Amino acid sequence: MSDPSAVKGKPKHVKHYFVDSDQQFEASKMGMWVFLVTEILFFGGLFAAYIVYRSWYPDLYLQASTELDTFWGAVNTAVLIGSSLTVAMSIRSAQLNQIKGLITNLYITISLACVFMVIKFFEYTHKFDKGIFPGEYYTYEGIAHEKANIFFSIYYMMTGLHGIHVIIGIGLMLFLVVKAKKGAFSAEYYTPVEITGLYWHLVDVIWIFLFPLLYLID
Amino acid sequence: MSGHHISSAKFLWAVGSSLFVLTFLTVAVTWFHIPGPWNIIVAIGIAVAKAMIVVAFFMNLWWDSKFNSMLFVMSIIFFLLLIGITLLDTLYRVDPVPSF
Amino acid sequence: MATAEASNIKRLQVKRFKPDESPKEHYLNAEKGLWSWLTTVDHKRIGLMYLGSIALFFLIGGILALVLRTELLTPTRSFIEADTYNQIFTLHGAIMIFFFLVPSVPAALGNFILPLQLGAKDVAFPRLNLASFYIYTIGAIFTLIAIFTGGIDTGWTFYTPYSAETSTNVMMMTLGIFILGFSSILTGVNFIVTIHKMRAPGLTWNKLPLNIWALYATSIIQVLATPVLAITVLLLAMERALGIGIFDPALGGDPVLYQHFFWFYSHPAVYIMIVPGFGVISEVISTFSRKTIFGYWAIALSSLAIAFIGFLVWGHHMFTAGQSSLASMVFSFLTFLVGIPTGIKIFNWLATMYKGSIDMKTPMLYAMVFLFLFTIGGFTGIMLGALVVDIHLHDTYYVVAHFHYVMMGGMVMAFLAGIHYWWPKMFGKMYSEFWAKIACGIIFVGFNMTFLPQFIMGAQGMPRRYYNYIDQFQPFHQFSTMGSYVLGVGFLIIAAYLIHSLLRGKEAGSNPWGSRALEWQTSSPAPHHNFEHTPVIINGPYDYHKPMAEFQLGIAHSHNGHHEGEKVDVETTTAQEKA
Numbered sequence: 001m002s003d004p005s006a007v008k009g010k011p012k013h014v015k016h017y018f019v020d021s022d023q024q025f026e027a028s029k030m031g032m033w034v035f036l037v038t039e040i041l042f043f044g045g046l047f048a049a050y051i052v053y054r055s056w057y058p059d060l061y062l063q064a065s066t067e068l069d070t071f072w073g074a075v076n077t078a079v080l081i082g083s084s085l086t087v088a089m090s091i092r093s094a095q096l097n098q099i100k101g102l103i104t105n106l107y108i109t110i111s112l113a114c115v116f117m118v119i120k121f122f123e124y125t126h127k128f129d130k131g132i133f134p135g136e137y138y139t140y141e142g143i144a145h146e147k148a149n150i151f152f153s154i155y156y157m158m159t160g161l162h163g164i165h166v167i168i169g170i171g172l173m174l175f176l177v178v179k180a181k182k183g184a185f186s187a188e189y190y191t192p193v194e195i196t197g198l199y200w201h202l203v204d205v206i207w208i209f210l211f212p213l214l215y216l217i218d
Numbered sequence: 219m220s221g222h223h224i225s226s227a228k229f230l231w232a233v234g235s236s237l238f239v240l241t242f243l244t245v246a247v248t249w250f251h252i253p254g255p256w257n258i259i260v261a262i263g264i265a266v267a268k269a270m271i272v273v274a275f276f277m278n279l280w281w282d283s284k285f286n287s288m289l290f291v292m293s294i295i296f297f298l299l300l301i302g303i304t305l306l307d308t309l310y311r312v313d314p315v316p317s318f
Numbered sequence: 319m320a321t322a323e324a325s326n327i328k329r330l331q332v333k334r335f336k337p338d339e340s341p342k343e344h345y346l347n348a349e350k351g352l353w354s355w356l357t358t359v360d361h362k363r364i365g366l367m368y369l370g371s372i373a374l375f376f377l378i379g380g381i382l383a384l385v386l387r388t389e390l391l392t393p394t395r396s397f398i399e400a401d402t403y404n405q406i407f408t409l410h411g412a413i414m415i416f417f418f419l420v421p422s423v424p425a426a427l428g429n430f431i432l433p434l435q436l437g438a439k440d441v442a443f444p445r446l447n448l449a450s451f452y453i454y455t456i457g458a459i460f461t462l463i464a465i466f467t468g469g470i471d472t473g474w475t476f477y478t479p480y481s482a483e484t485s486t487n488v489m490m491m492t493l494g495i496f497i498l499g500f501s502s503i504l505t506g507v508n509f510i511v512t513i514h515k516m517r518a519p520g521l522t523w524n525k526l527p528l529n530i531w532a533l534y535a536t537s538i539i540q541v542l543a544t545p546v547l548a549i550t551v552l553l554l555a556m557e558r559a560l561g562i563g564i565f566d567p568a569l570g571g572d573p574v575l576y577q578h579f580f581w582f583y584s585h586p587a588v589y590i591m592i593v594p595g596f597g598v599i600s601e602v603i604s605t606f607s608r609k610t611i612f613g614y615w616a617i618a619l620s621s622l623a624i625a626f627i628g629f630l631v632w633g634h635h636m637f638t639a640g641q642s643s644l645a646s647m648v649f650s651f652l653t654f655l656v657g658i659p660t661g662i663k664i665f666n667w668l669a670t671m672y673k674g675s676i677d678m679k680t681p682m683l684y685a686m687v688f689l690f691l692f693t694i695g696g697f698t699g700i701m702l703g704a705l706v707v708d709i710h711l712h713d714t715y716y717v718v719a720h721f722h723y724v725m726m727g728g729m730v731m732a733f734l735a736g737i738h739y740w741w742p743k744m745f746g747k748m749y750s751e752f753w754a755k756i757a758c759g760i761i762f763v764g765f766n767m768t769f770l771p772q773f774i775m776g777a778q779g780m781p782r783r784y785y786n787y788i789d790q791f792q793p794f795h796q797f798s799t800m801g802s803y804v805l806g807v808g809f810l811i812i813a814a815y816l817i818h819s820l821l822r823g824k825e826a827g828s829n830p831w832g833s834r835a836l837e838w839q840t841s842s843p844a845p846h847h848n849f850e851h852t853p854v855i856i857n858g859p860y861d862y863h864k865p866m867a868e869f870q871l872g873i874a875h876s877h878n879g880h881h882e883g884e885k886v887d888v889e890t891t892t893a894q895e896k897a
Binding site for chain 3: 023043
C-alpha cells in the first residue's frame with residue numbers, strides 16, 4: 001500500500017487503523033485524559049509533600065507566605081483563567097471552521113501565558129535579591145524559623161514545575177499556530193487543538209490550587 | 219458528529235467571568251479572619267469549585283463520555299489515598315509504643 | 319456492507335476466513351531494511367524490538383547476579399571489594415526491575431499480542447508506541463552512562479539520606495529512571511485507549527480474553543503509579559543538585575517521607591510486573607486444558623481488585639523504617655487483603671485444569687512451574703505482611719527469597735510460558751519441544767536450589783545486601799550459588815534452541831496449539847495488518863465446545879479496508895456460516 005495512513009473513501013486525516021473520524025477523535029480525547037491523570041498524580045506528589053510539611057510546621061507556612069506577593073499571584077491567576085477562556089474560544093473557532101479566529105485566539109493565549117511567565121520571572125528575581133534561593137543556597141534572614149528553606153524549596157519546586165509546564169504549553173500552541181497557518185485544521189479535524197486545550201486547562205487548574213495554598217495562607 | 223459539543227461564545231465568557239469572580243472571592247475571604255481549620259476549608263472549597271467549573275465547562279466533561287469523567291475522578295481518588303494514608307504516618311509519629 | 323435495521327441492532331454479513339497456513343508475505347518481510355525497523359509503527363515489530371532489548375538486559379542483570387553469588391561463596395572477600403559489591407547488587411536490582419520486568423510482558427509481549435487479540439489493526443497511537451520504545455532506549459542509555467561514570471551503590475531503592483549524599487552517579491541514574499517512566503506511562507495510555515476503542519465487532523467486555531483484562535489492569539497501575547515515581551526521582555535529583563532538604567535530615571527533611579513516595583509507586587510496580595503474567599497463565603492454561611476458563615469474571619475482576627488494593631499497601635515495606643505504629647497496623651491489615659484476589663486466581667486456574675484435556679507442551683509446563691513457585695512466593699509475602707513477623711524478617715534473605723519466588727518463579731516463568739506460547743505466532747516457526755522441556759526442568763531445579771536455602775538463611779538472620787557473613791551461613795550460600803549456575807545453564811539452553819528455531823525451525827502453521835483465541839485465527843507469522851479481514855466475534859475466547867470455524871468469522875468483504883480497488887466474489891450469506 002502506498003500511503004498507509006490514507007484510505008480511499010475515508011477523509012485524509014483518518015488513520016488506517018481507525019474506522020472513522022469520530023472513533024479517532026474520541027480515542028485521542030480519551031488518550032489525553034489518561035495522560036492528564038498522570039499529570040495530576042505527578043503534581044500530586046508535590047502537593048503531598050506540601051501537606052505533610054504544612055501539618056508539621058504550620059507557623060513556618062504562615063510566616064513564609066508573607067514573602068509571597070498576593071497581588072501578583074492574583075494577577076497571575078486571572079491571567080491563566082483568561083488564557084483558559086481564550087484557548088476554549090480557539091477550539092470553538094476551529095469547530096466552526098473559523099481558522100483566522102483559531103489563530104488569533106491561540107496568539108492571545110500564548111501572549112497571556114508569556115505574561116504569566118514574565119510575572120513569575122519578576123517574582124523569582126525579587127526573591128533571589130533577598131537571598132531566598134531553593135535548598136542549601138537559601139541565605140535570607142528575614143524569617144525566624146529554622147526550616148524556612150523547606151517552605152521555599154517546596155514553593156520553587158511546585159511553581160517551577162508548573163512554570164515548565166506553561167513553557168511546554170506555549171511551545172505546543174506555537175506549533176499549533178504553525179500548523180493552522182498551513183491549513184491543517186478544519187471543522188472536520190481539529191484534534192490537536194482540542195487535546196492541547198485540555199492540557200492547557202489542566203495547567204490552569206493546577207495553578208488554581210497553587211495560588212491559595214502558597215500565597216493565601218493566613 | 220457526536221462528541222463535538224460546541225459552546226457558544228456567550229457561554230464561554232460567562233464561565234470565564236464566574237471564574238474571575240471566584241478568584242476575587244478567594245482573595246477577599248483572606249481579608250476576614252476565619253478561625254482555622256475553616257479558613258483552609260473555605261480556601262480549598264473555593265479552589266475546588268473553580269477547578270470543577272474549568273473541568274466541566276472548559277474541558278467539556280459535562281458533555282463528554284462518562285468514562286473520561288471517571289478517569290478524572292479516579293485520579294483524584296488516588297491522589298487523596300496517597301495523601302491520606304501518608305498522613306496516617308506523618309501525623310501520628312509521636313505516639314508512644316502501644317501498650318498491648 | 320453493514321445494513322442498518324430499524325432497531326439498534328446492526329446486522330453484519332459474515333463469512334469464514336481460513337488463515338493462510340504458509341503465508342508468503344507477513345509483518346517480518348512487509349518492509350525491508352534496518353531503517354524500516356527503526357521507524358516502524360507496527361506494534362508487532364515494536365514488540366520484537368522491546369523483546370530484544372529486555373533479553374539483553376536480562377542477560378546483563380543475570381550476569382551481575384552470578385557475580386554476586388560467586389562473591390558470596392566465601393564469608394569474606396572472594397574476588398571483589400565491598401564497594402563494588404554494593405554497586406553490583408544495586409545495578410542487578412535496578413536493571414532487572416526497571417529494564418526487564420516492568421516492560422517485559424506489557425511492552426514486549428503485550429505490544430505484540432494486544433491488537434491481535436482485540437482484532438484491531440494496531441494500537442490506538444502507533445507513533446506514540448514507537449516513541450515509548452525510544453524513550454525506553456534513552457532511559458537505558460542514561461543508566462549505562464551512570465554505570466560507567468561513577469556507578470551507583472545505594473540499592474535499587476535509592477533511600478535517602480545516603481542517596482542524597484553519596485558521591486556515586488545517582489543523578490544520571492535517577493534521570494534515566496525518570497525518562498524510563500514515561501515509556502511505561504505512554505504504553506499504559508496506548509493500551510487503555512486501544513482496549514476501549516478498538517475492539518473488533520462483537521468483542522464485548524464479557525468476551526475479552528483474560529490476557530486483555532490483565533493488560534488493562536496493568537495499564538491502570540502504570541498510569542496511576544509511575545508519575546509518583548517520576549516526582550520522587552525528580553525530588554531526589556533536586557535534593558542532590560540544590561539541597562532542597564525535604565528528605566535529608568541534615569537539611570531539615572524526613573527520610574521516611576521519601577520512602578512513602580518511593581513505595582507508593584514501587585509496590586504497585588510489583589503488580590505491574592506480575593499481573594500481565596497472570597494474563598498469560600490464563601491463556602496458556604485454558605488452551606492446554608482445552609477447556610473454558612473457570613470463573614471468567616472472578617479472574618477478570620480480581621485483576622482490577624489487585625490493581626486497586628495494591629495501591630493501599632505500600633507501607634509494608636516500611637514497618638521498621640520509623641513510620642507511626644498506626645500506619646504500620648493499617649498497612650499490615652490491608653496487605654492481607656491484597657492476597658485474596660490472587661488466591662482466587664490460583665484456585666480458578668486449578669479448577670480450569672480439573673477434568674480438562676491436558677496437553678503437556680512447554681508453555682503448559684511453565685504454567686505449572688509458575689503455579690508452584692508463585693504460590694510459595696505469594697504465601698511468604700503474606701507471612702512478611704504480618705507486622706511482628708516482619709520486624710524479625712525485614713532486610714533479611716527471607717525477603718530476598720520471597721521476591722525472587724514471586725518475580726522470577728512467578729513472572730519470569732509466566733514470561734517464558736508466554737514466549738513459548740506465542741513464539742509460533744511471532745516467527746512462524748516451532749522450537750525443539752525436547753530441549754524446551756529439558757531447559758524447563760533445569761531451570762526449575764536451579765531456581766529452587768538457588769532460592770529455597772535463602773528462606774532458611776533469612777529466618778536465621780542472614781541480612782540482605784551484606785558482603786560478609788558469619789560462617790554458619792556458608793553452606794546455604796554455597797548451595798545457592800551452585801543453583802544459580804544451574805539456572806544460568808538453563809537460560810543458555812533456552813537461548814540456544816530459540817535461536818536455532820529462528821534459523822531452522824519447523825514451520826508453525828496458523829494455530830499449532832488448537833487455541834480458540836483470536837490471534838491464532840490469522841496466519842503465522844502474522845500479516846502486516848494483523849488480519850486480512852475485519853474479524854467478527856460471536857463466542858467467548860475459551861469456548862472449546864464450539865467449532866473452530868465460528869472463531870474465524872469476518873465481515874464479508876474481500877479486504878480489510880486496504881484493497882478497496884480489488885474485486886472478489888463474496889458469498890452472500892447472512893449471520894453465521896456453519897463449519
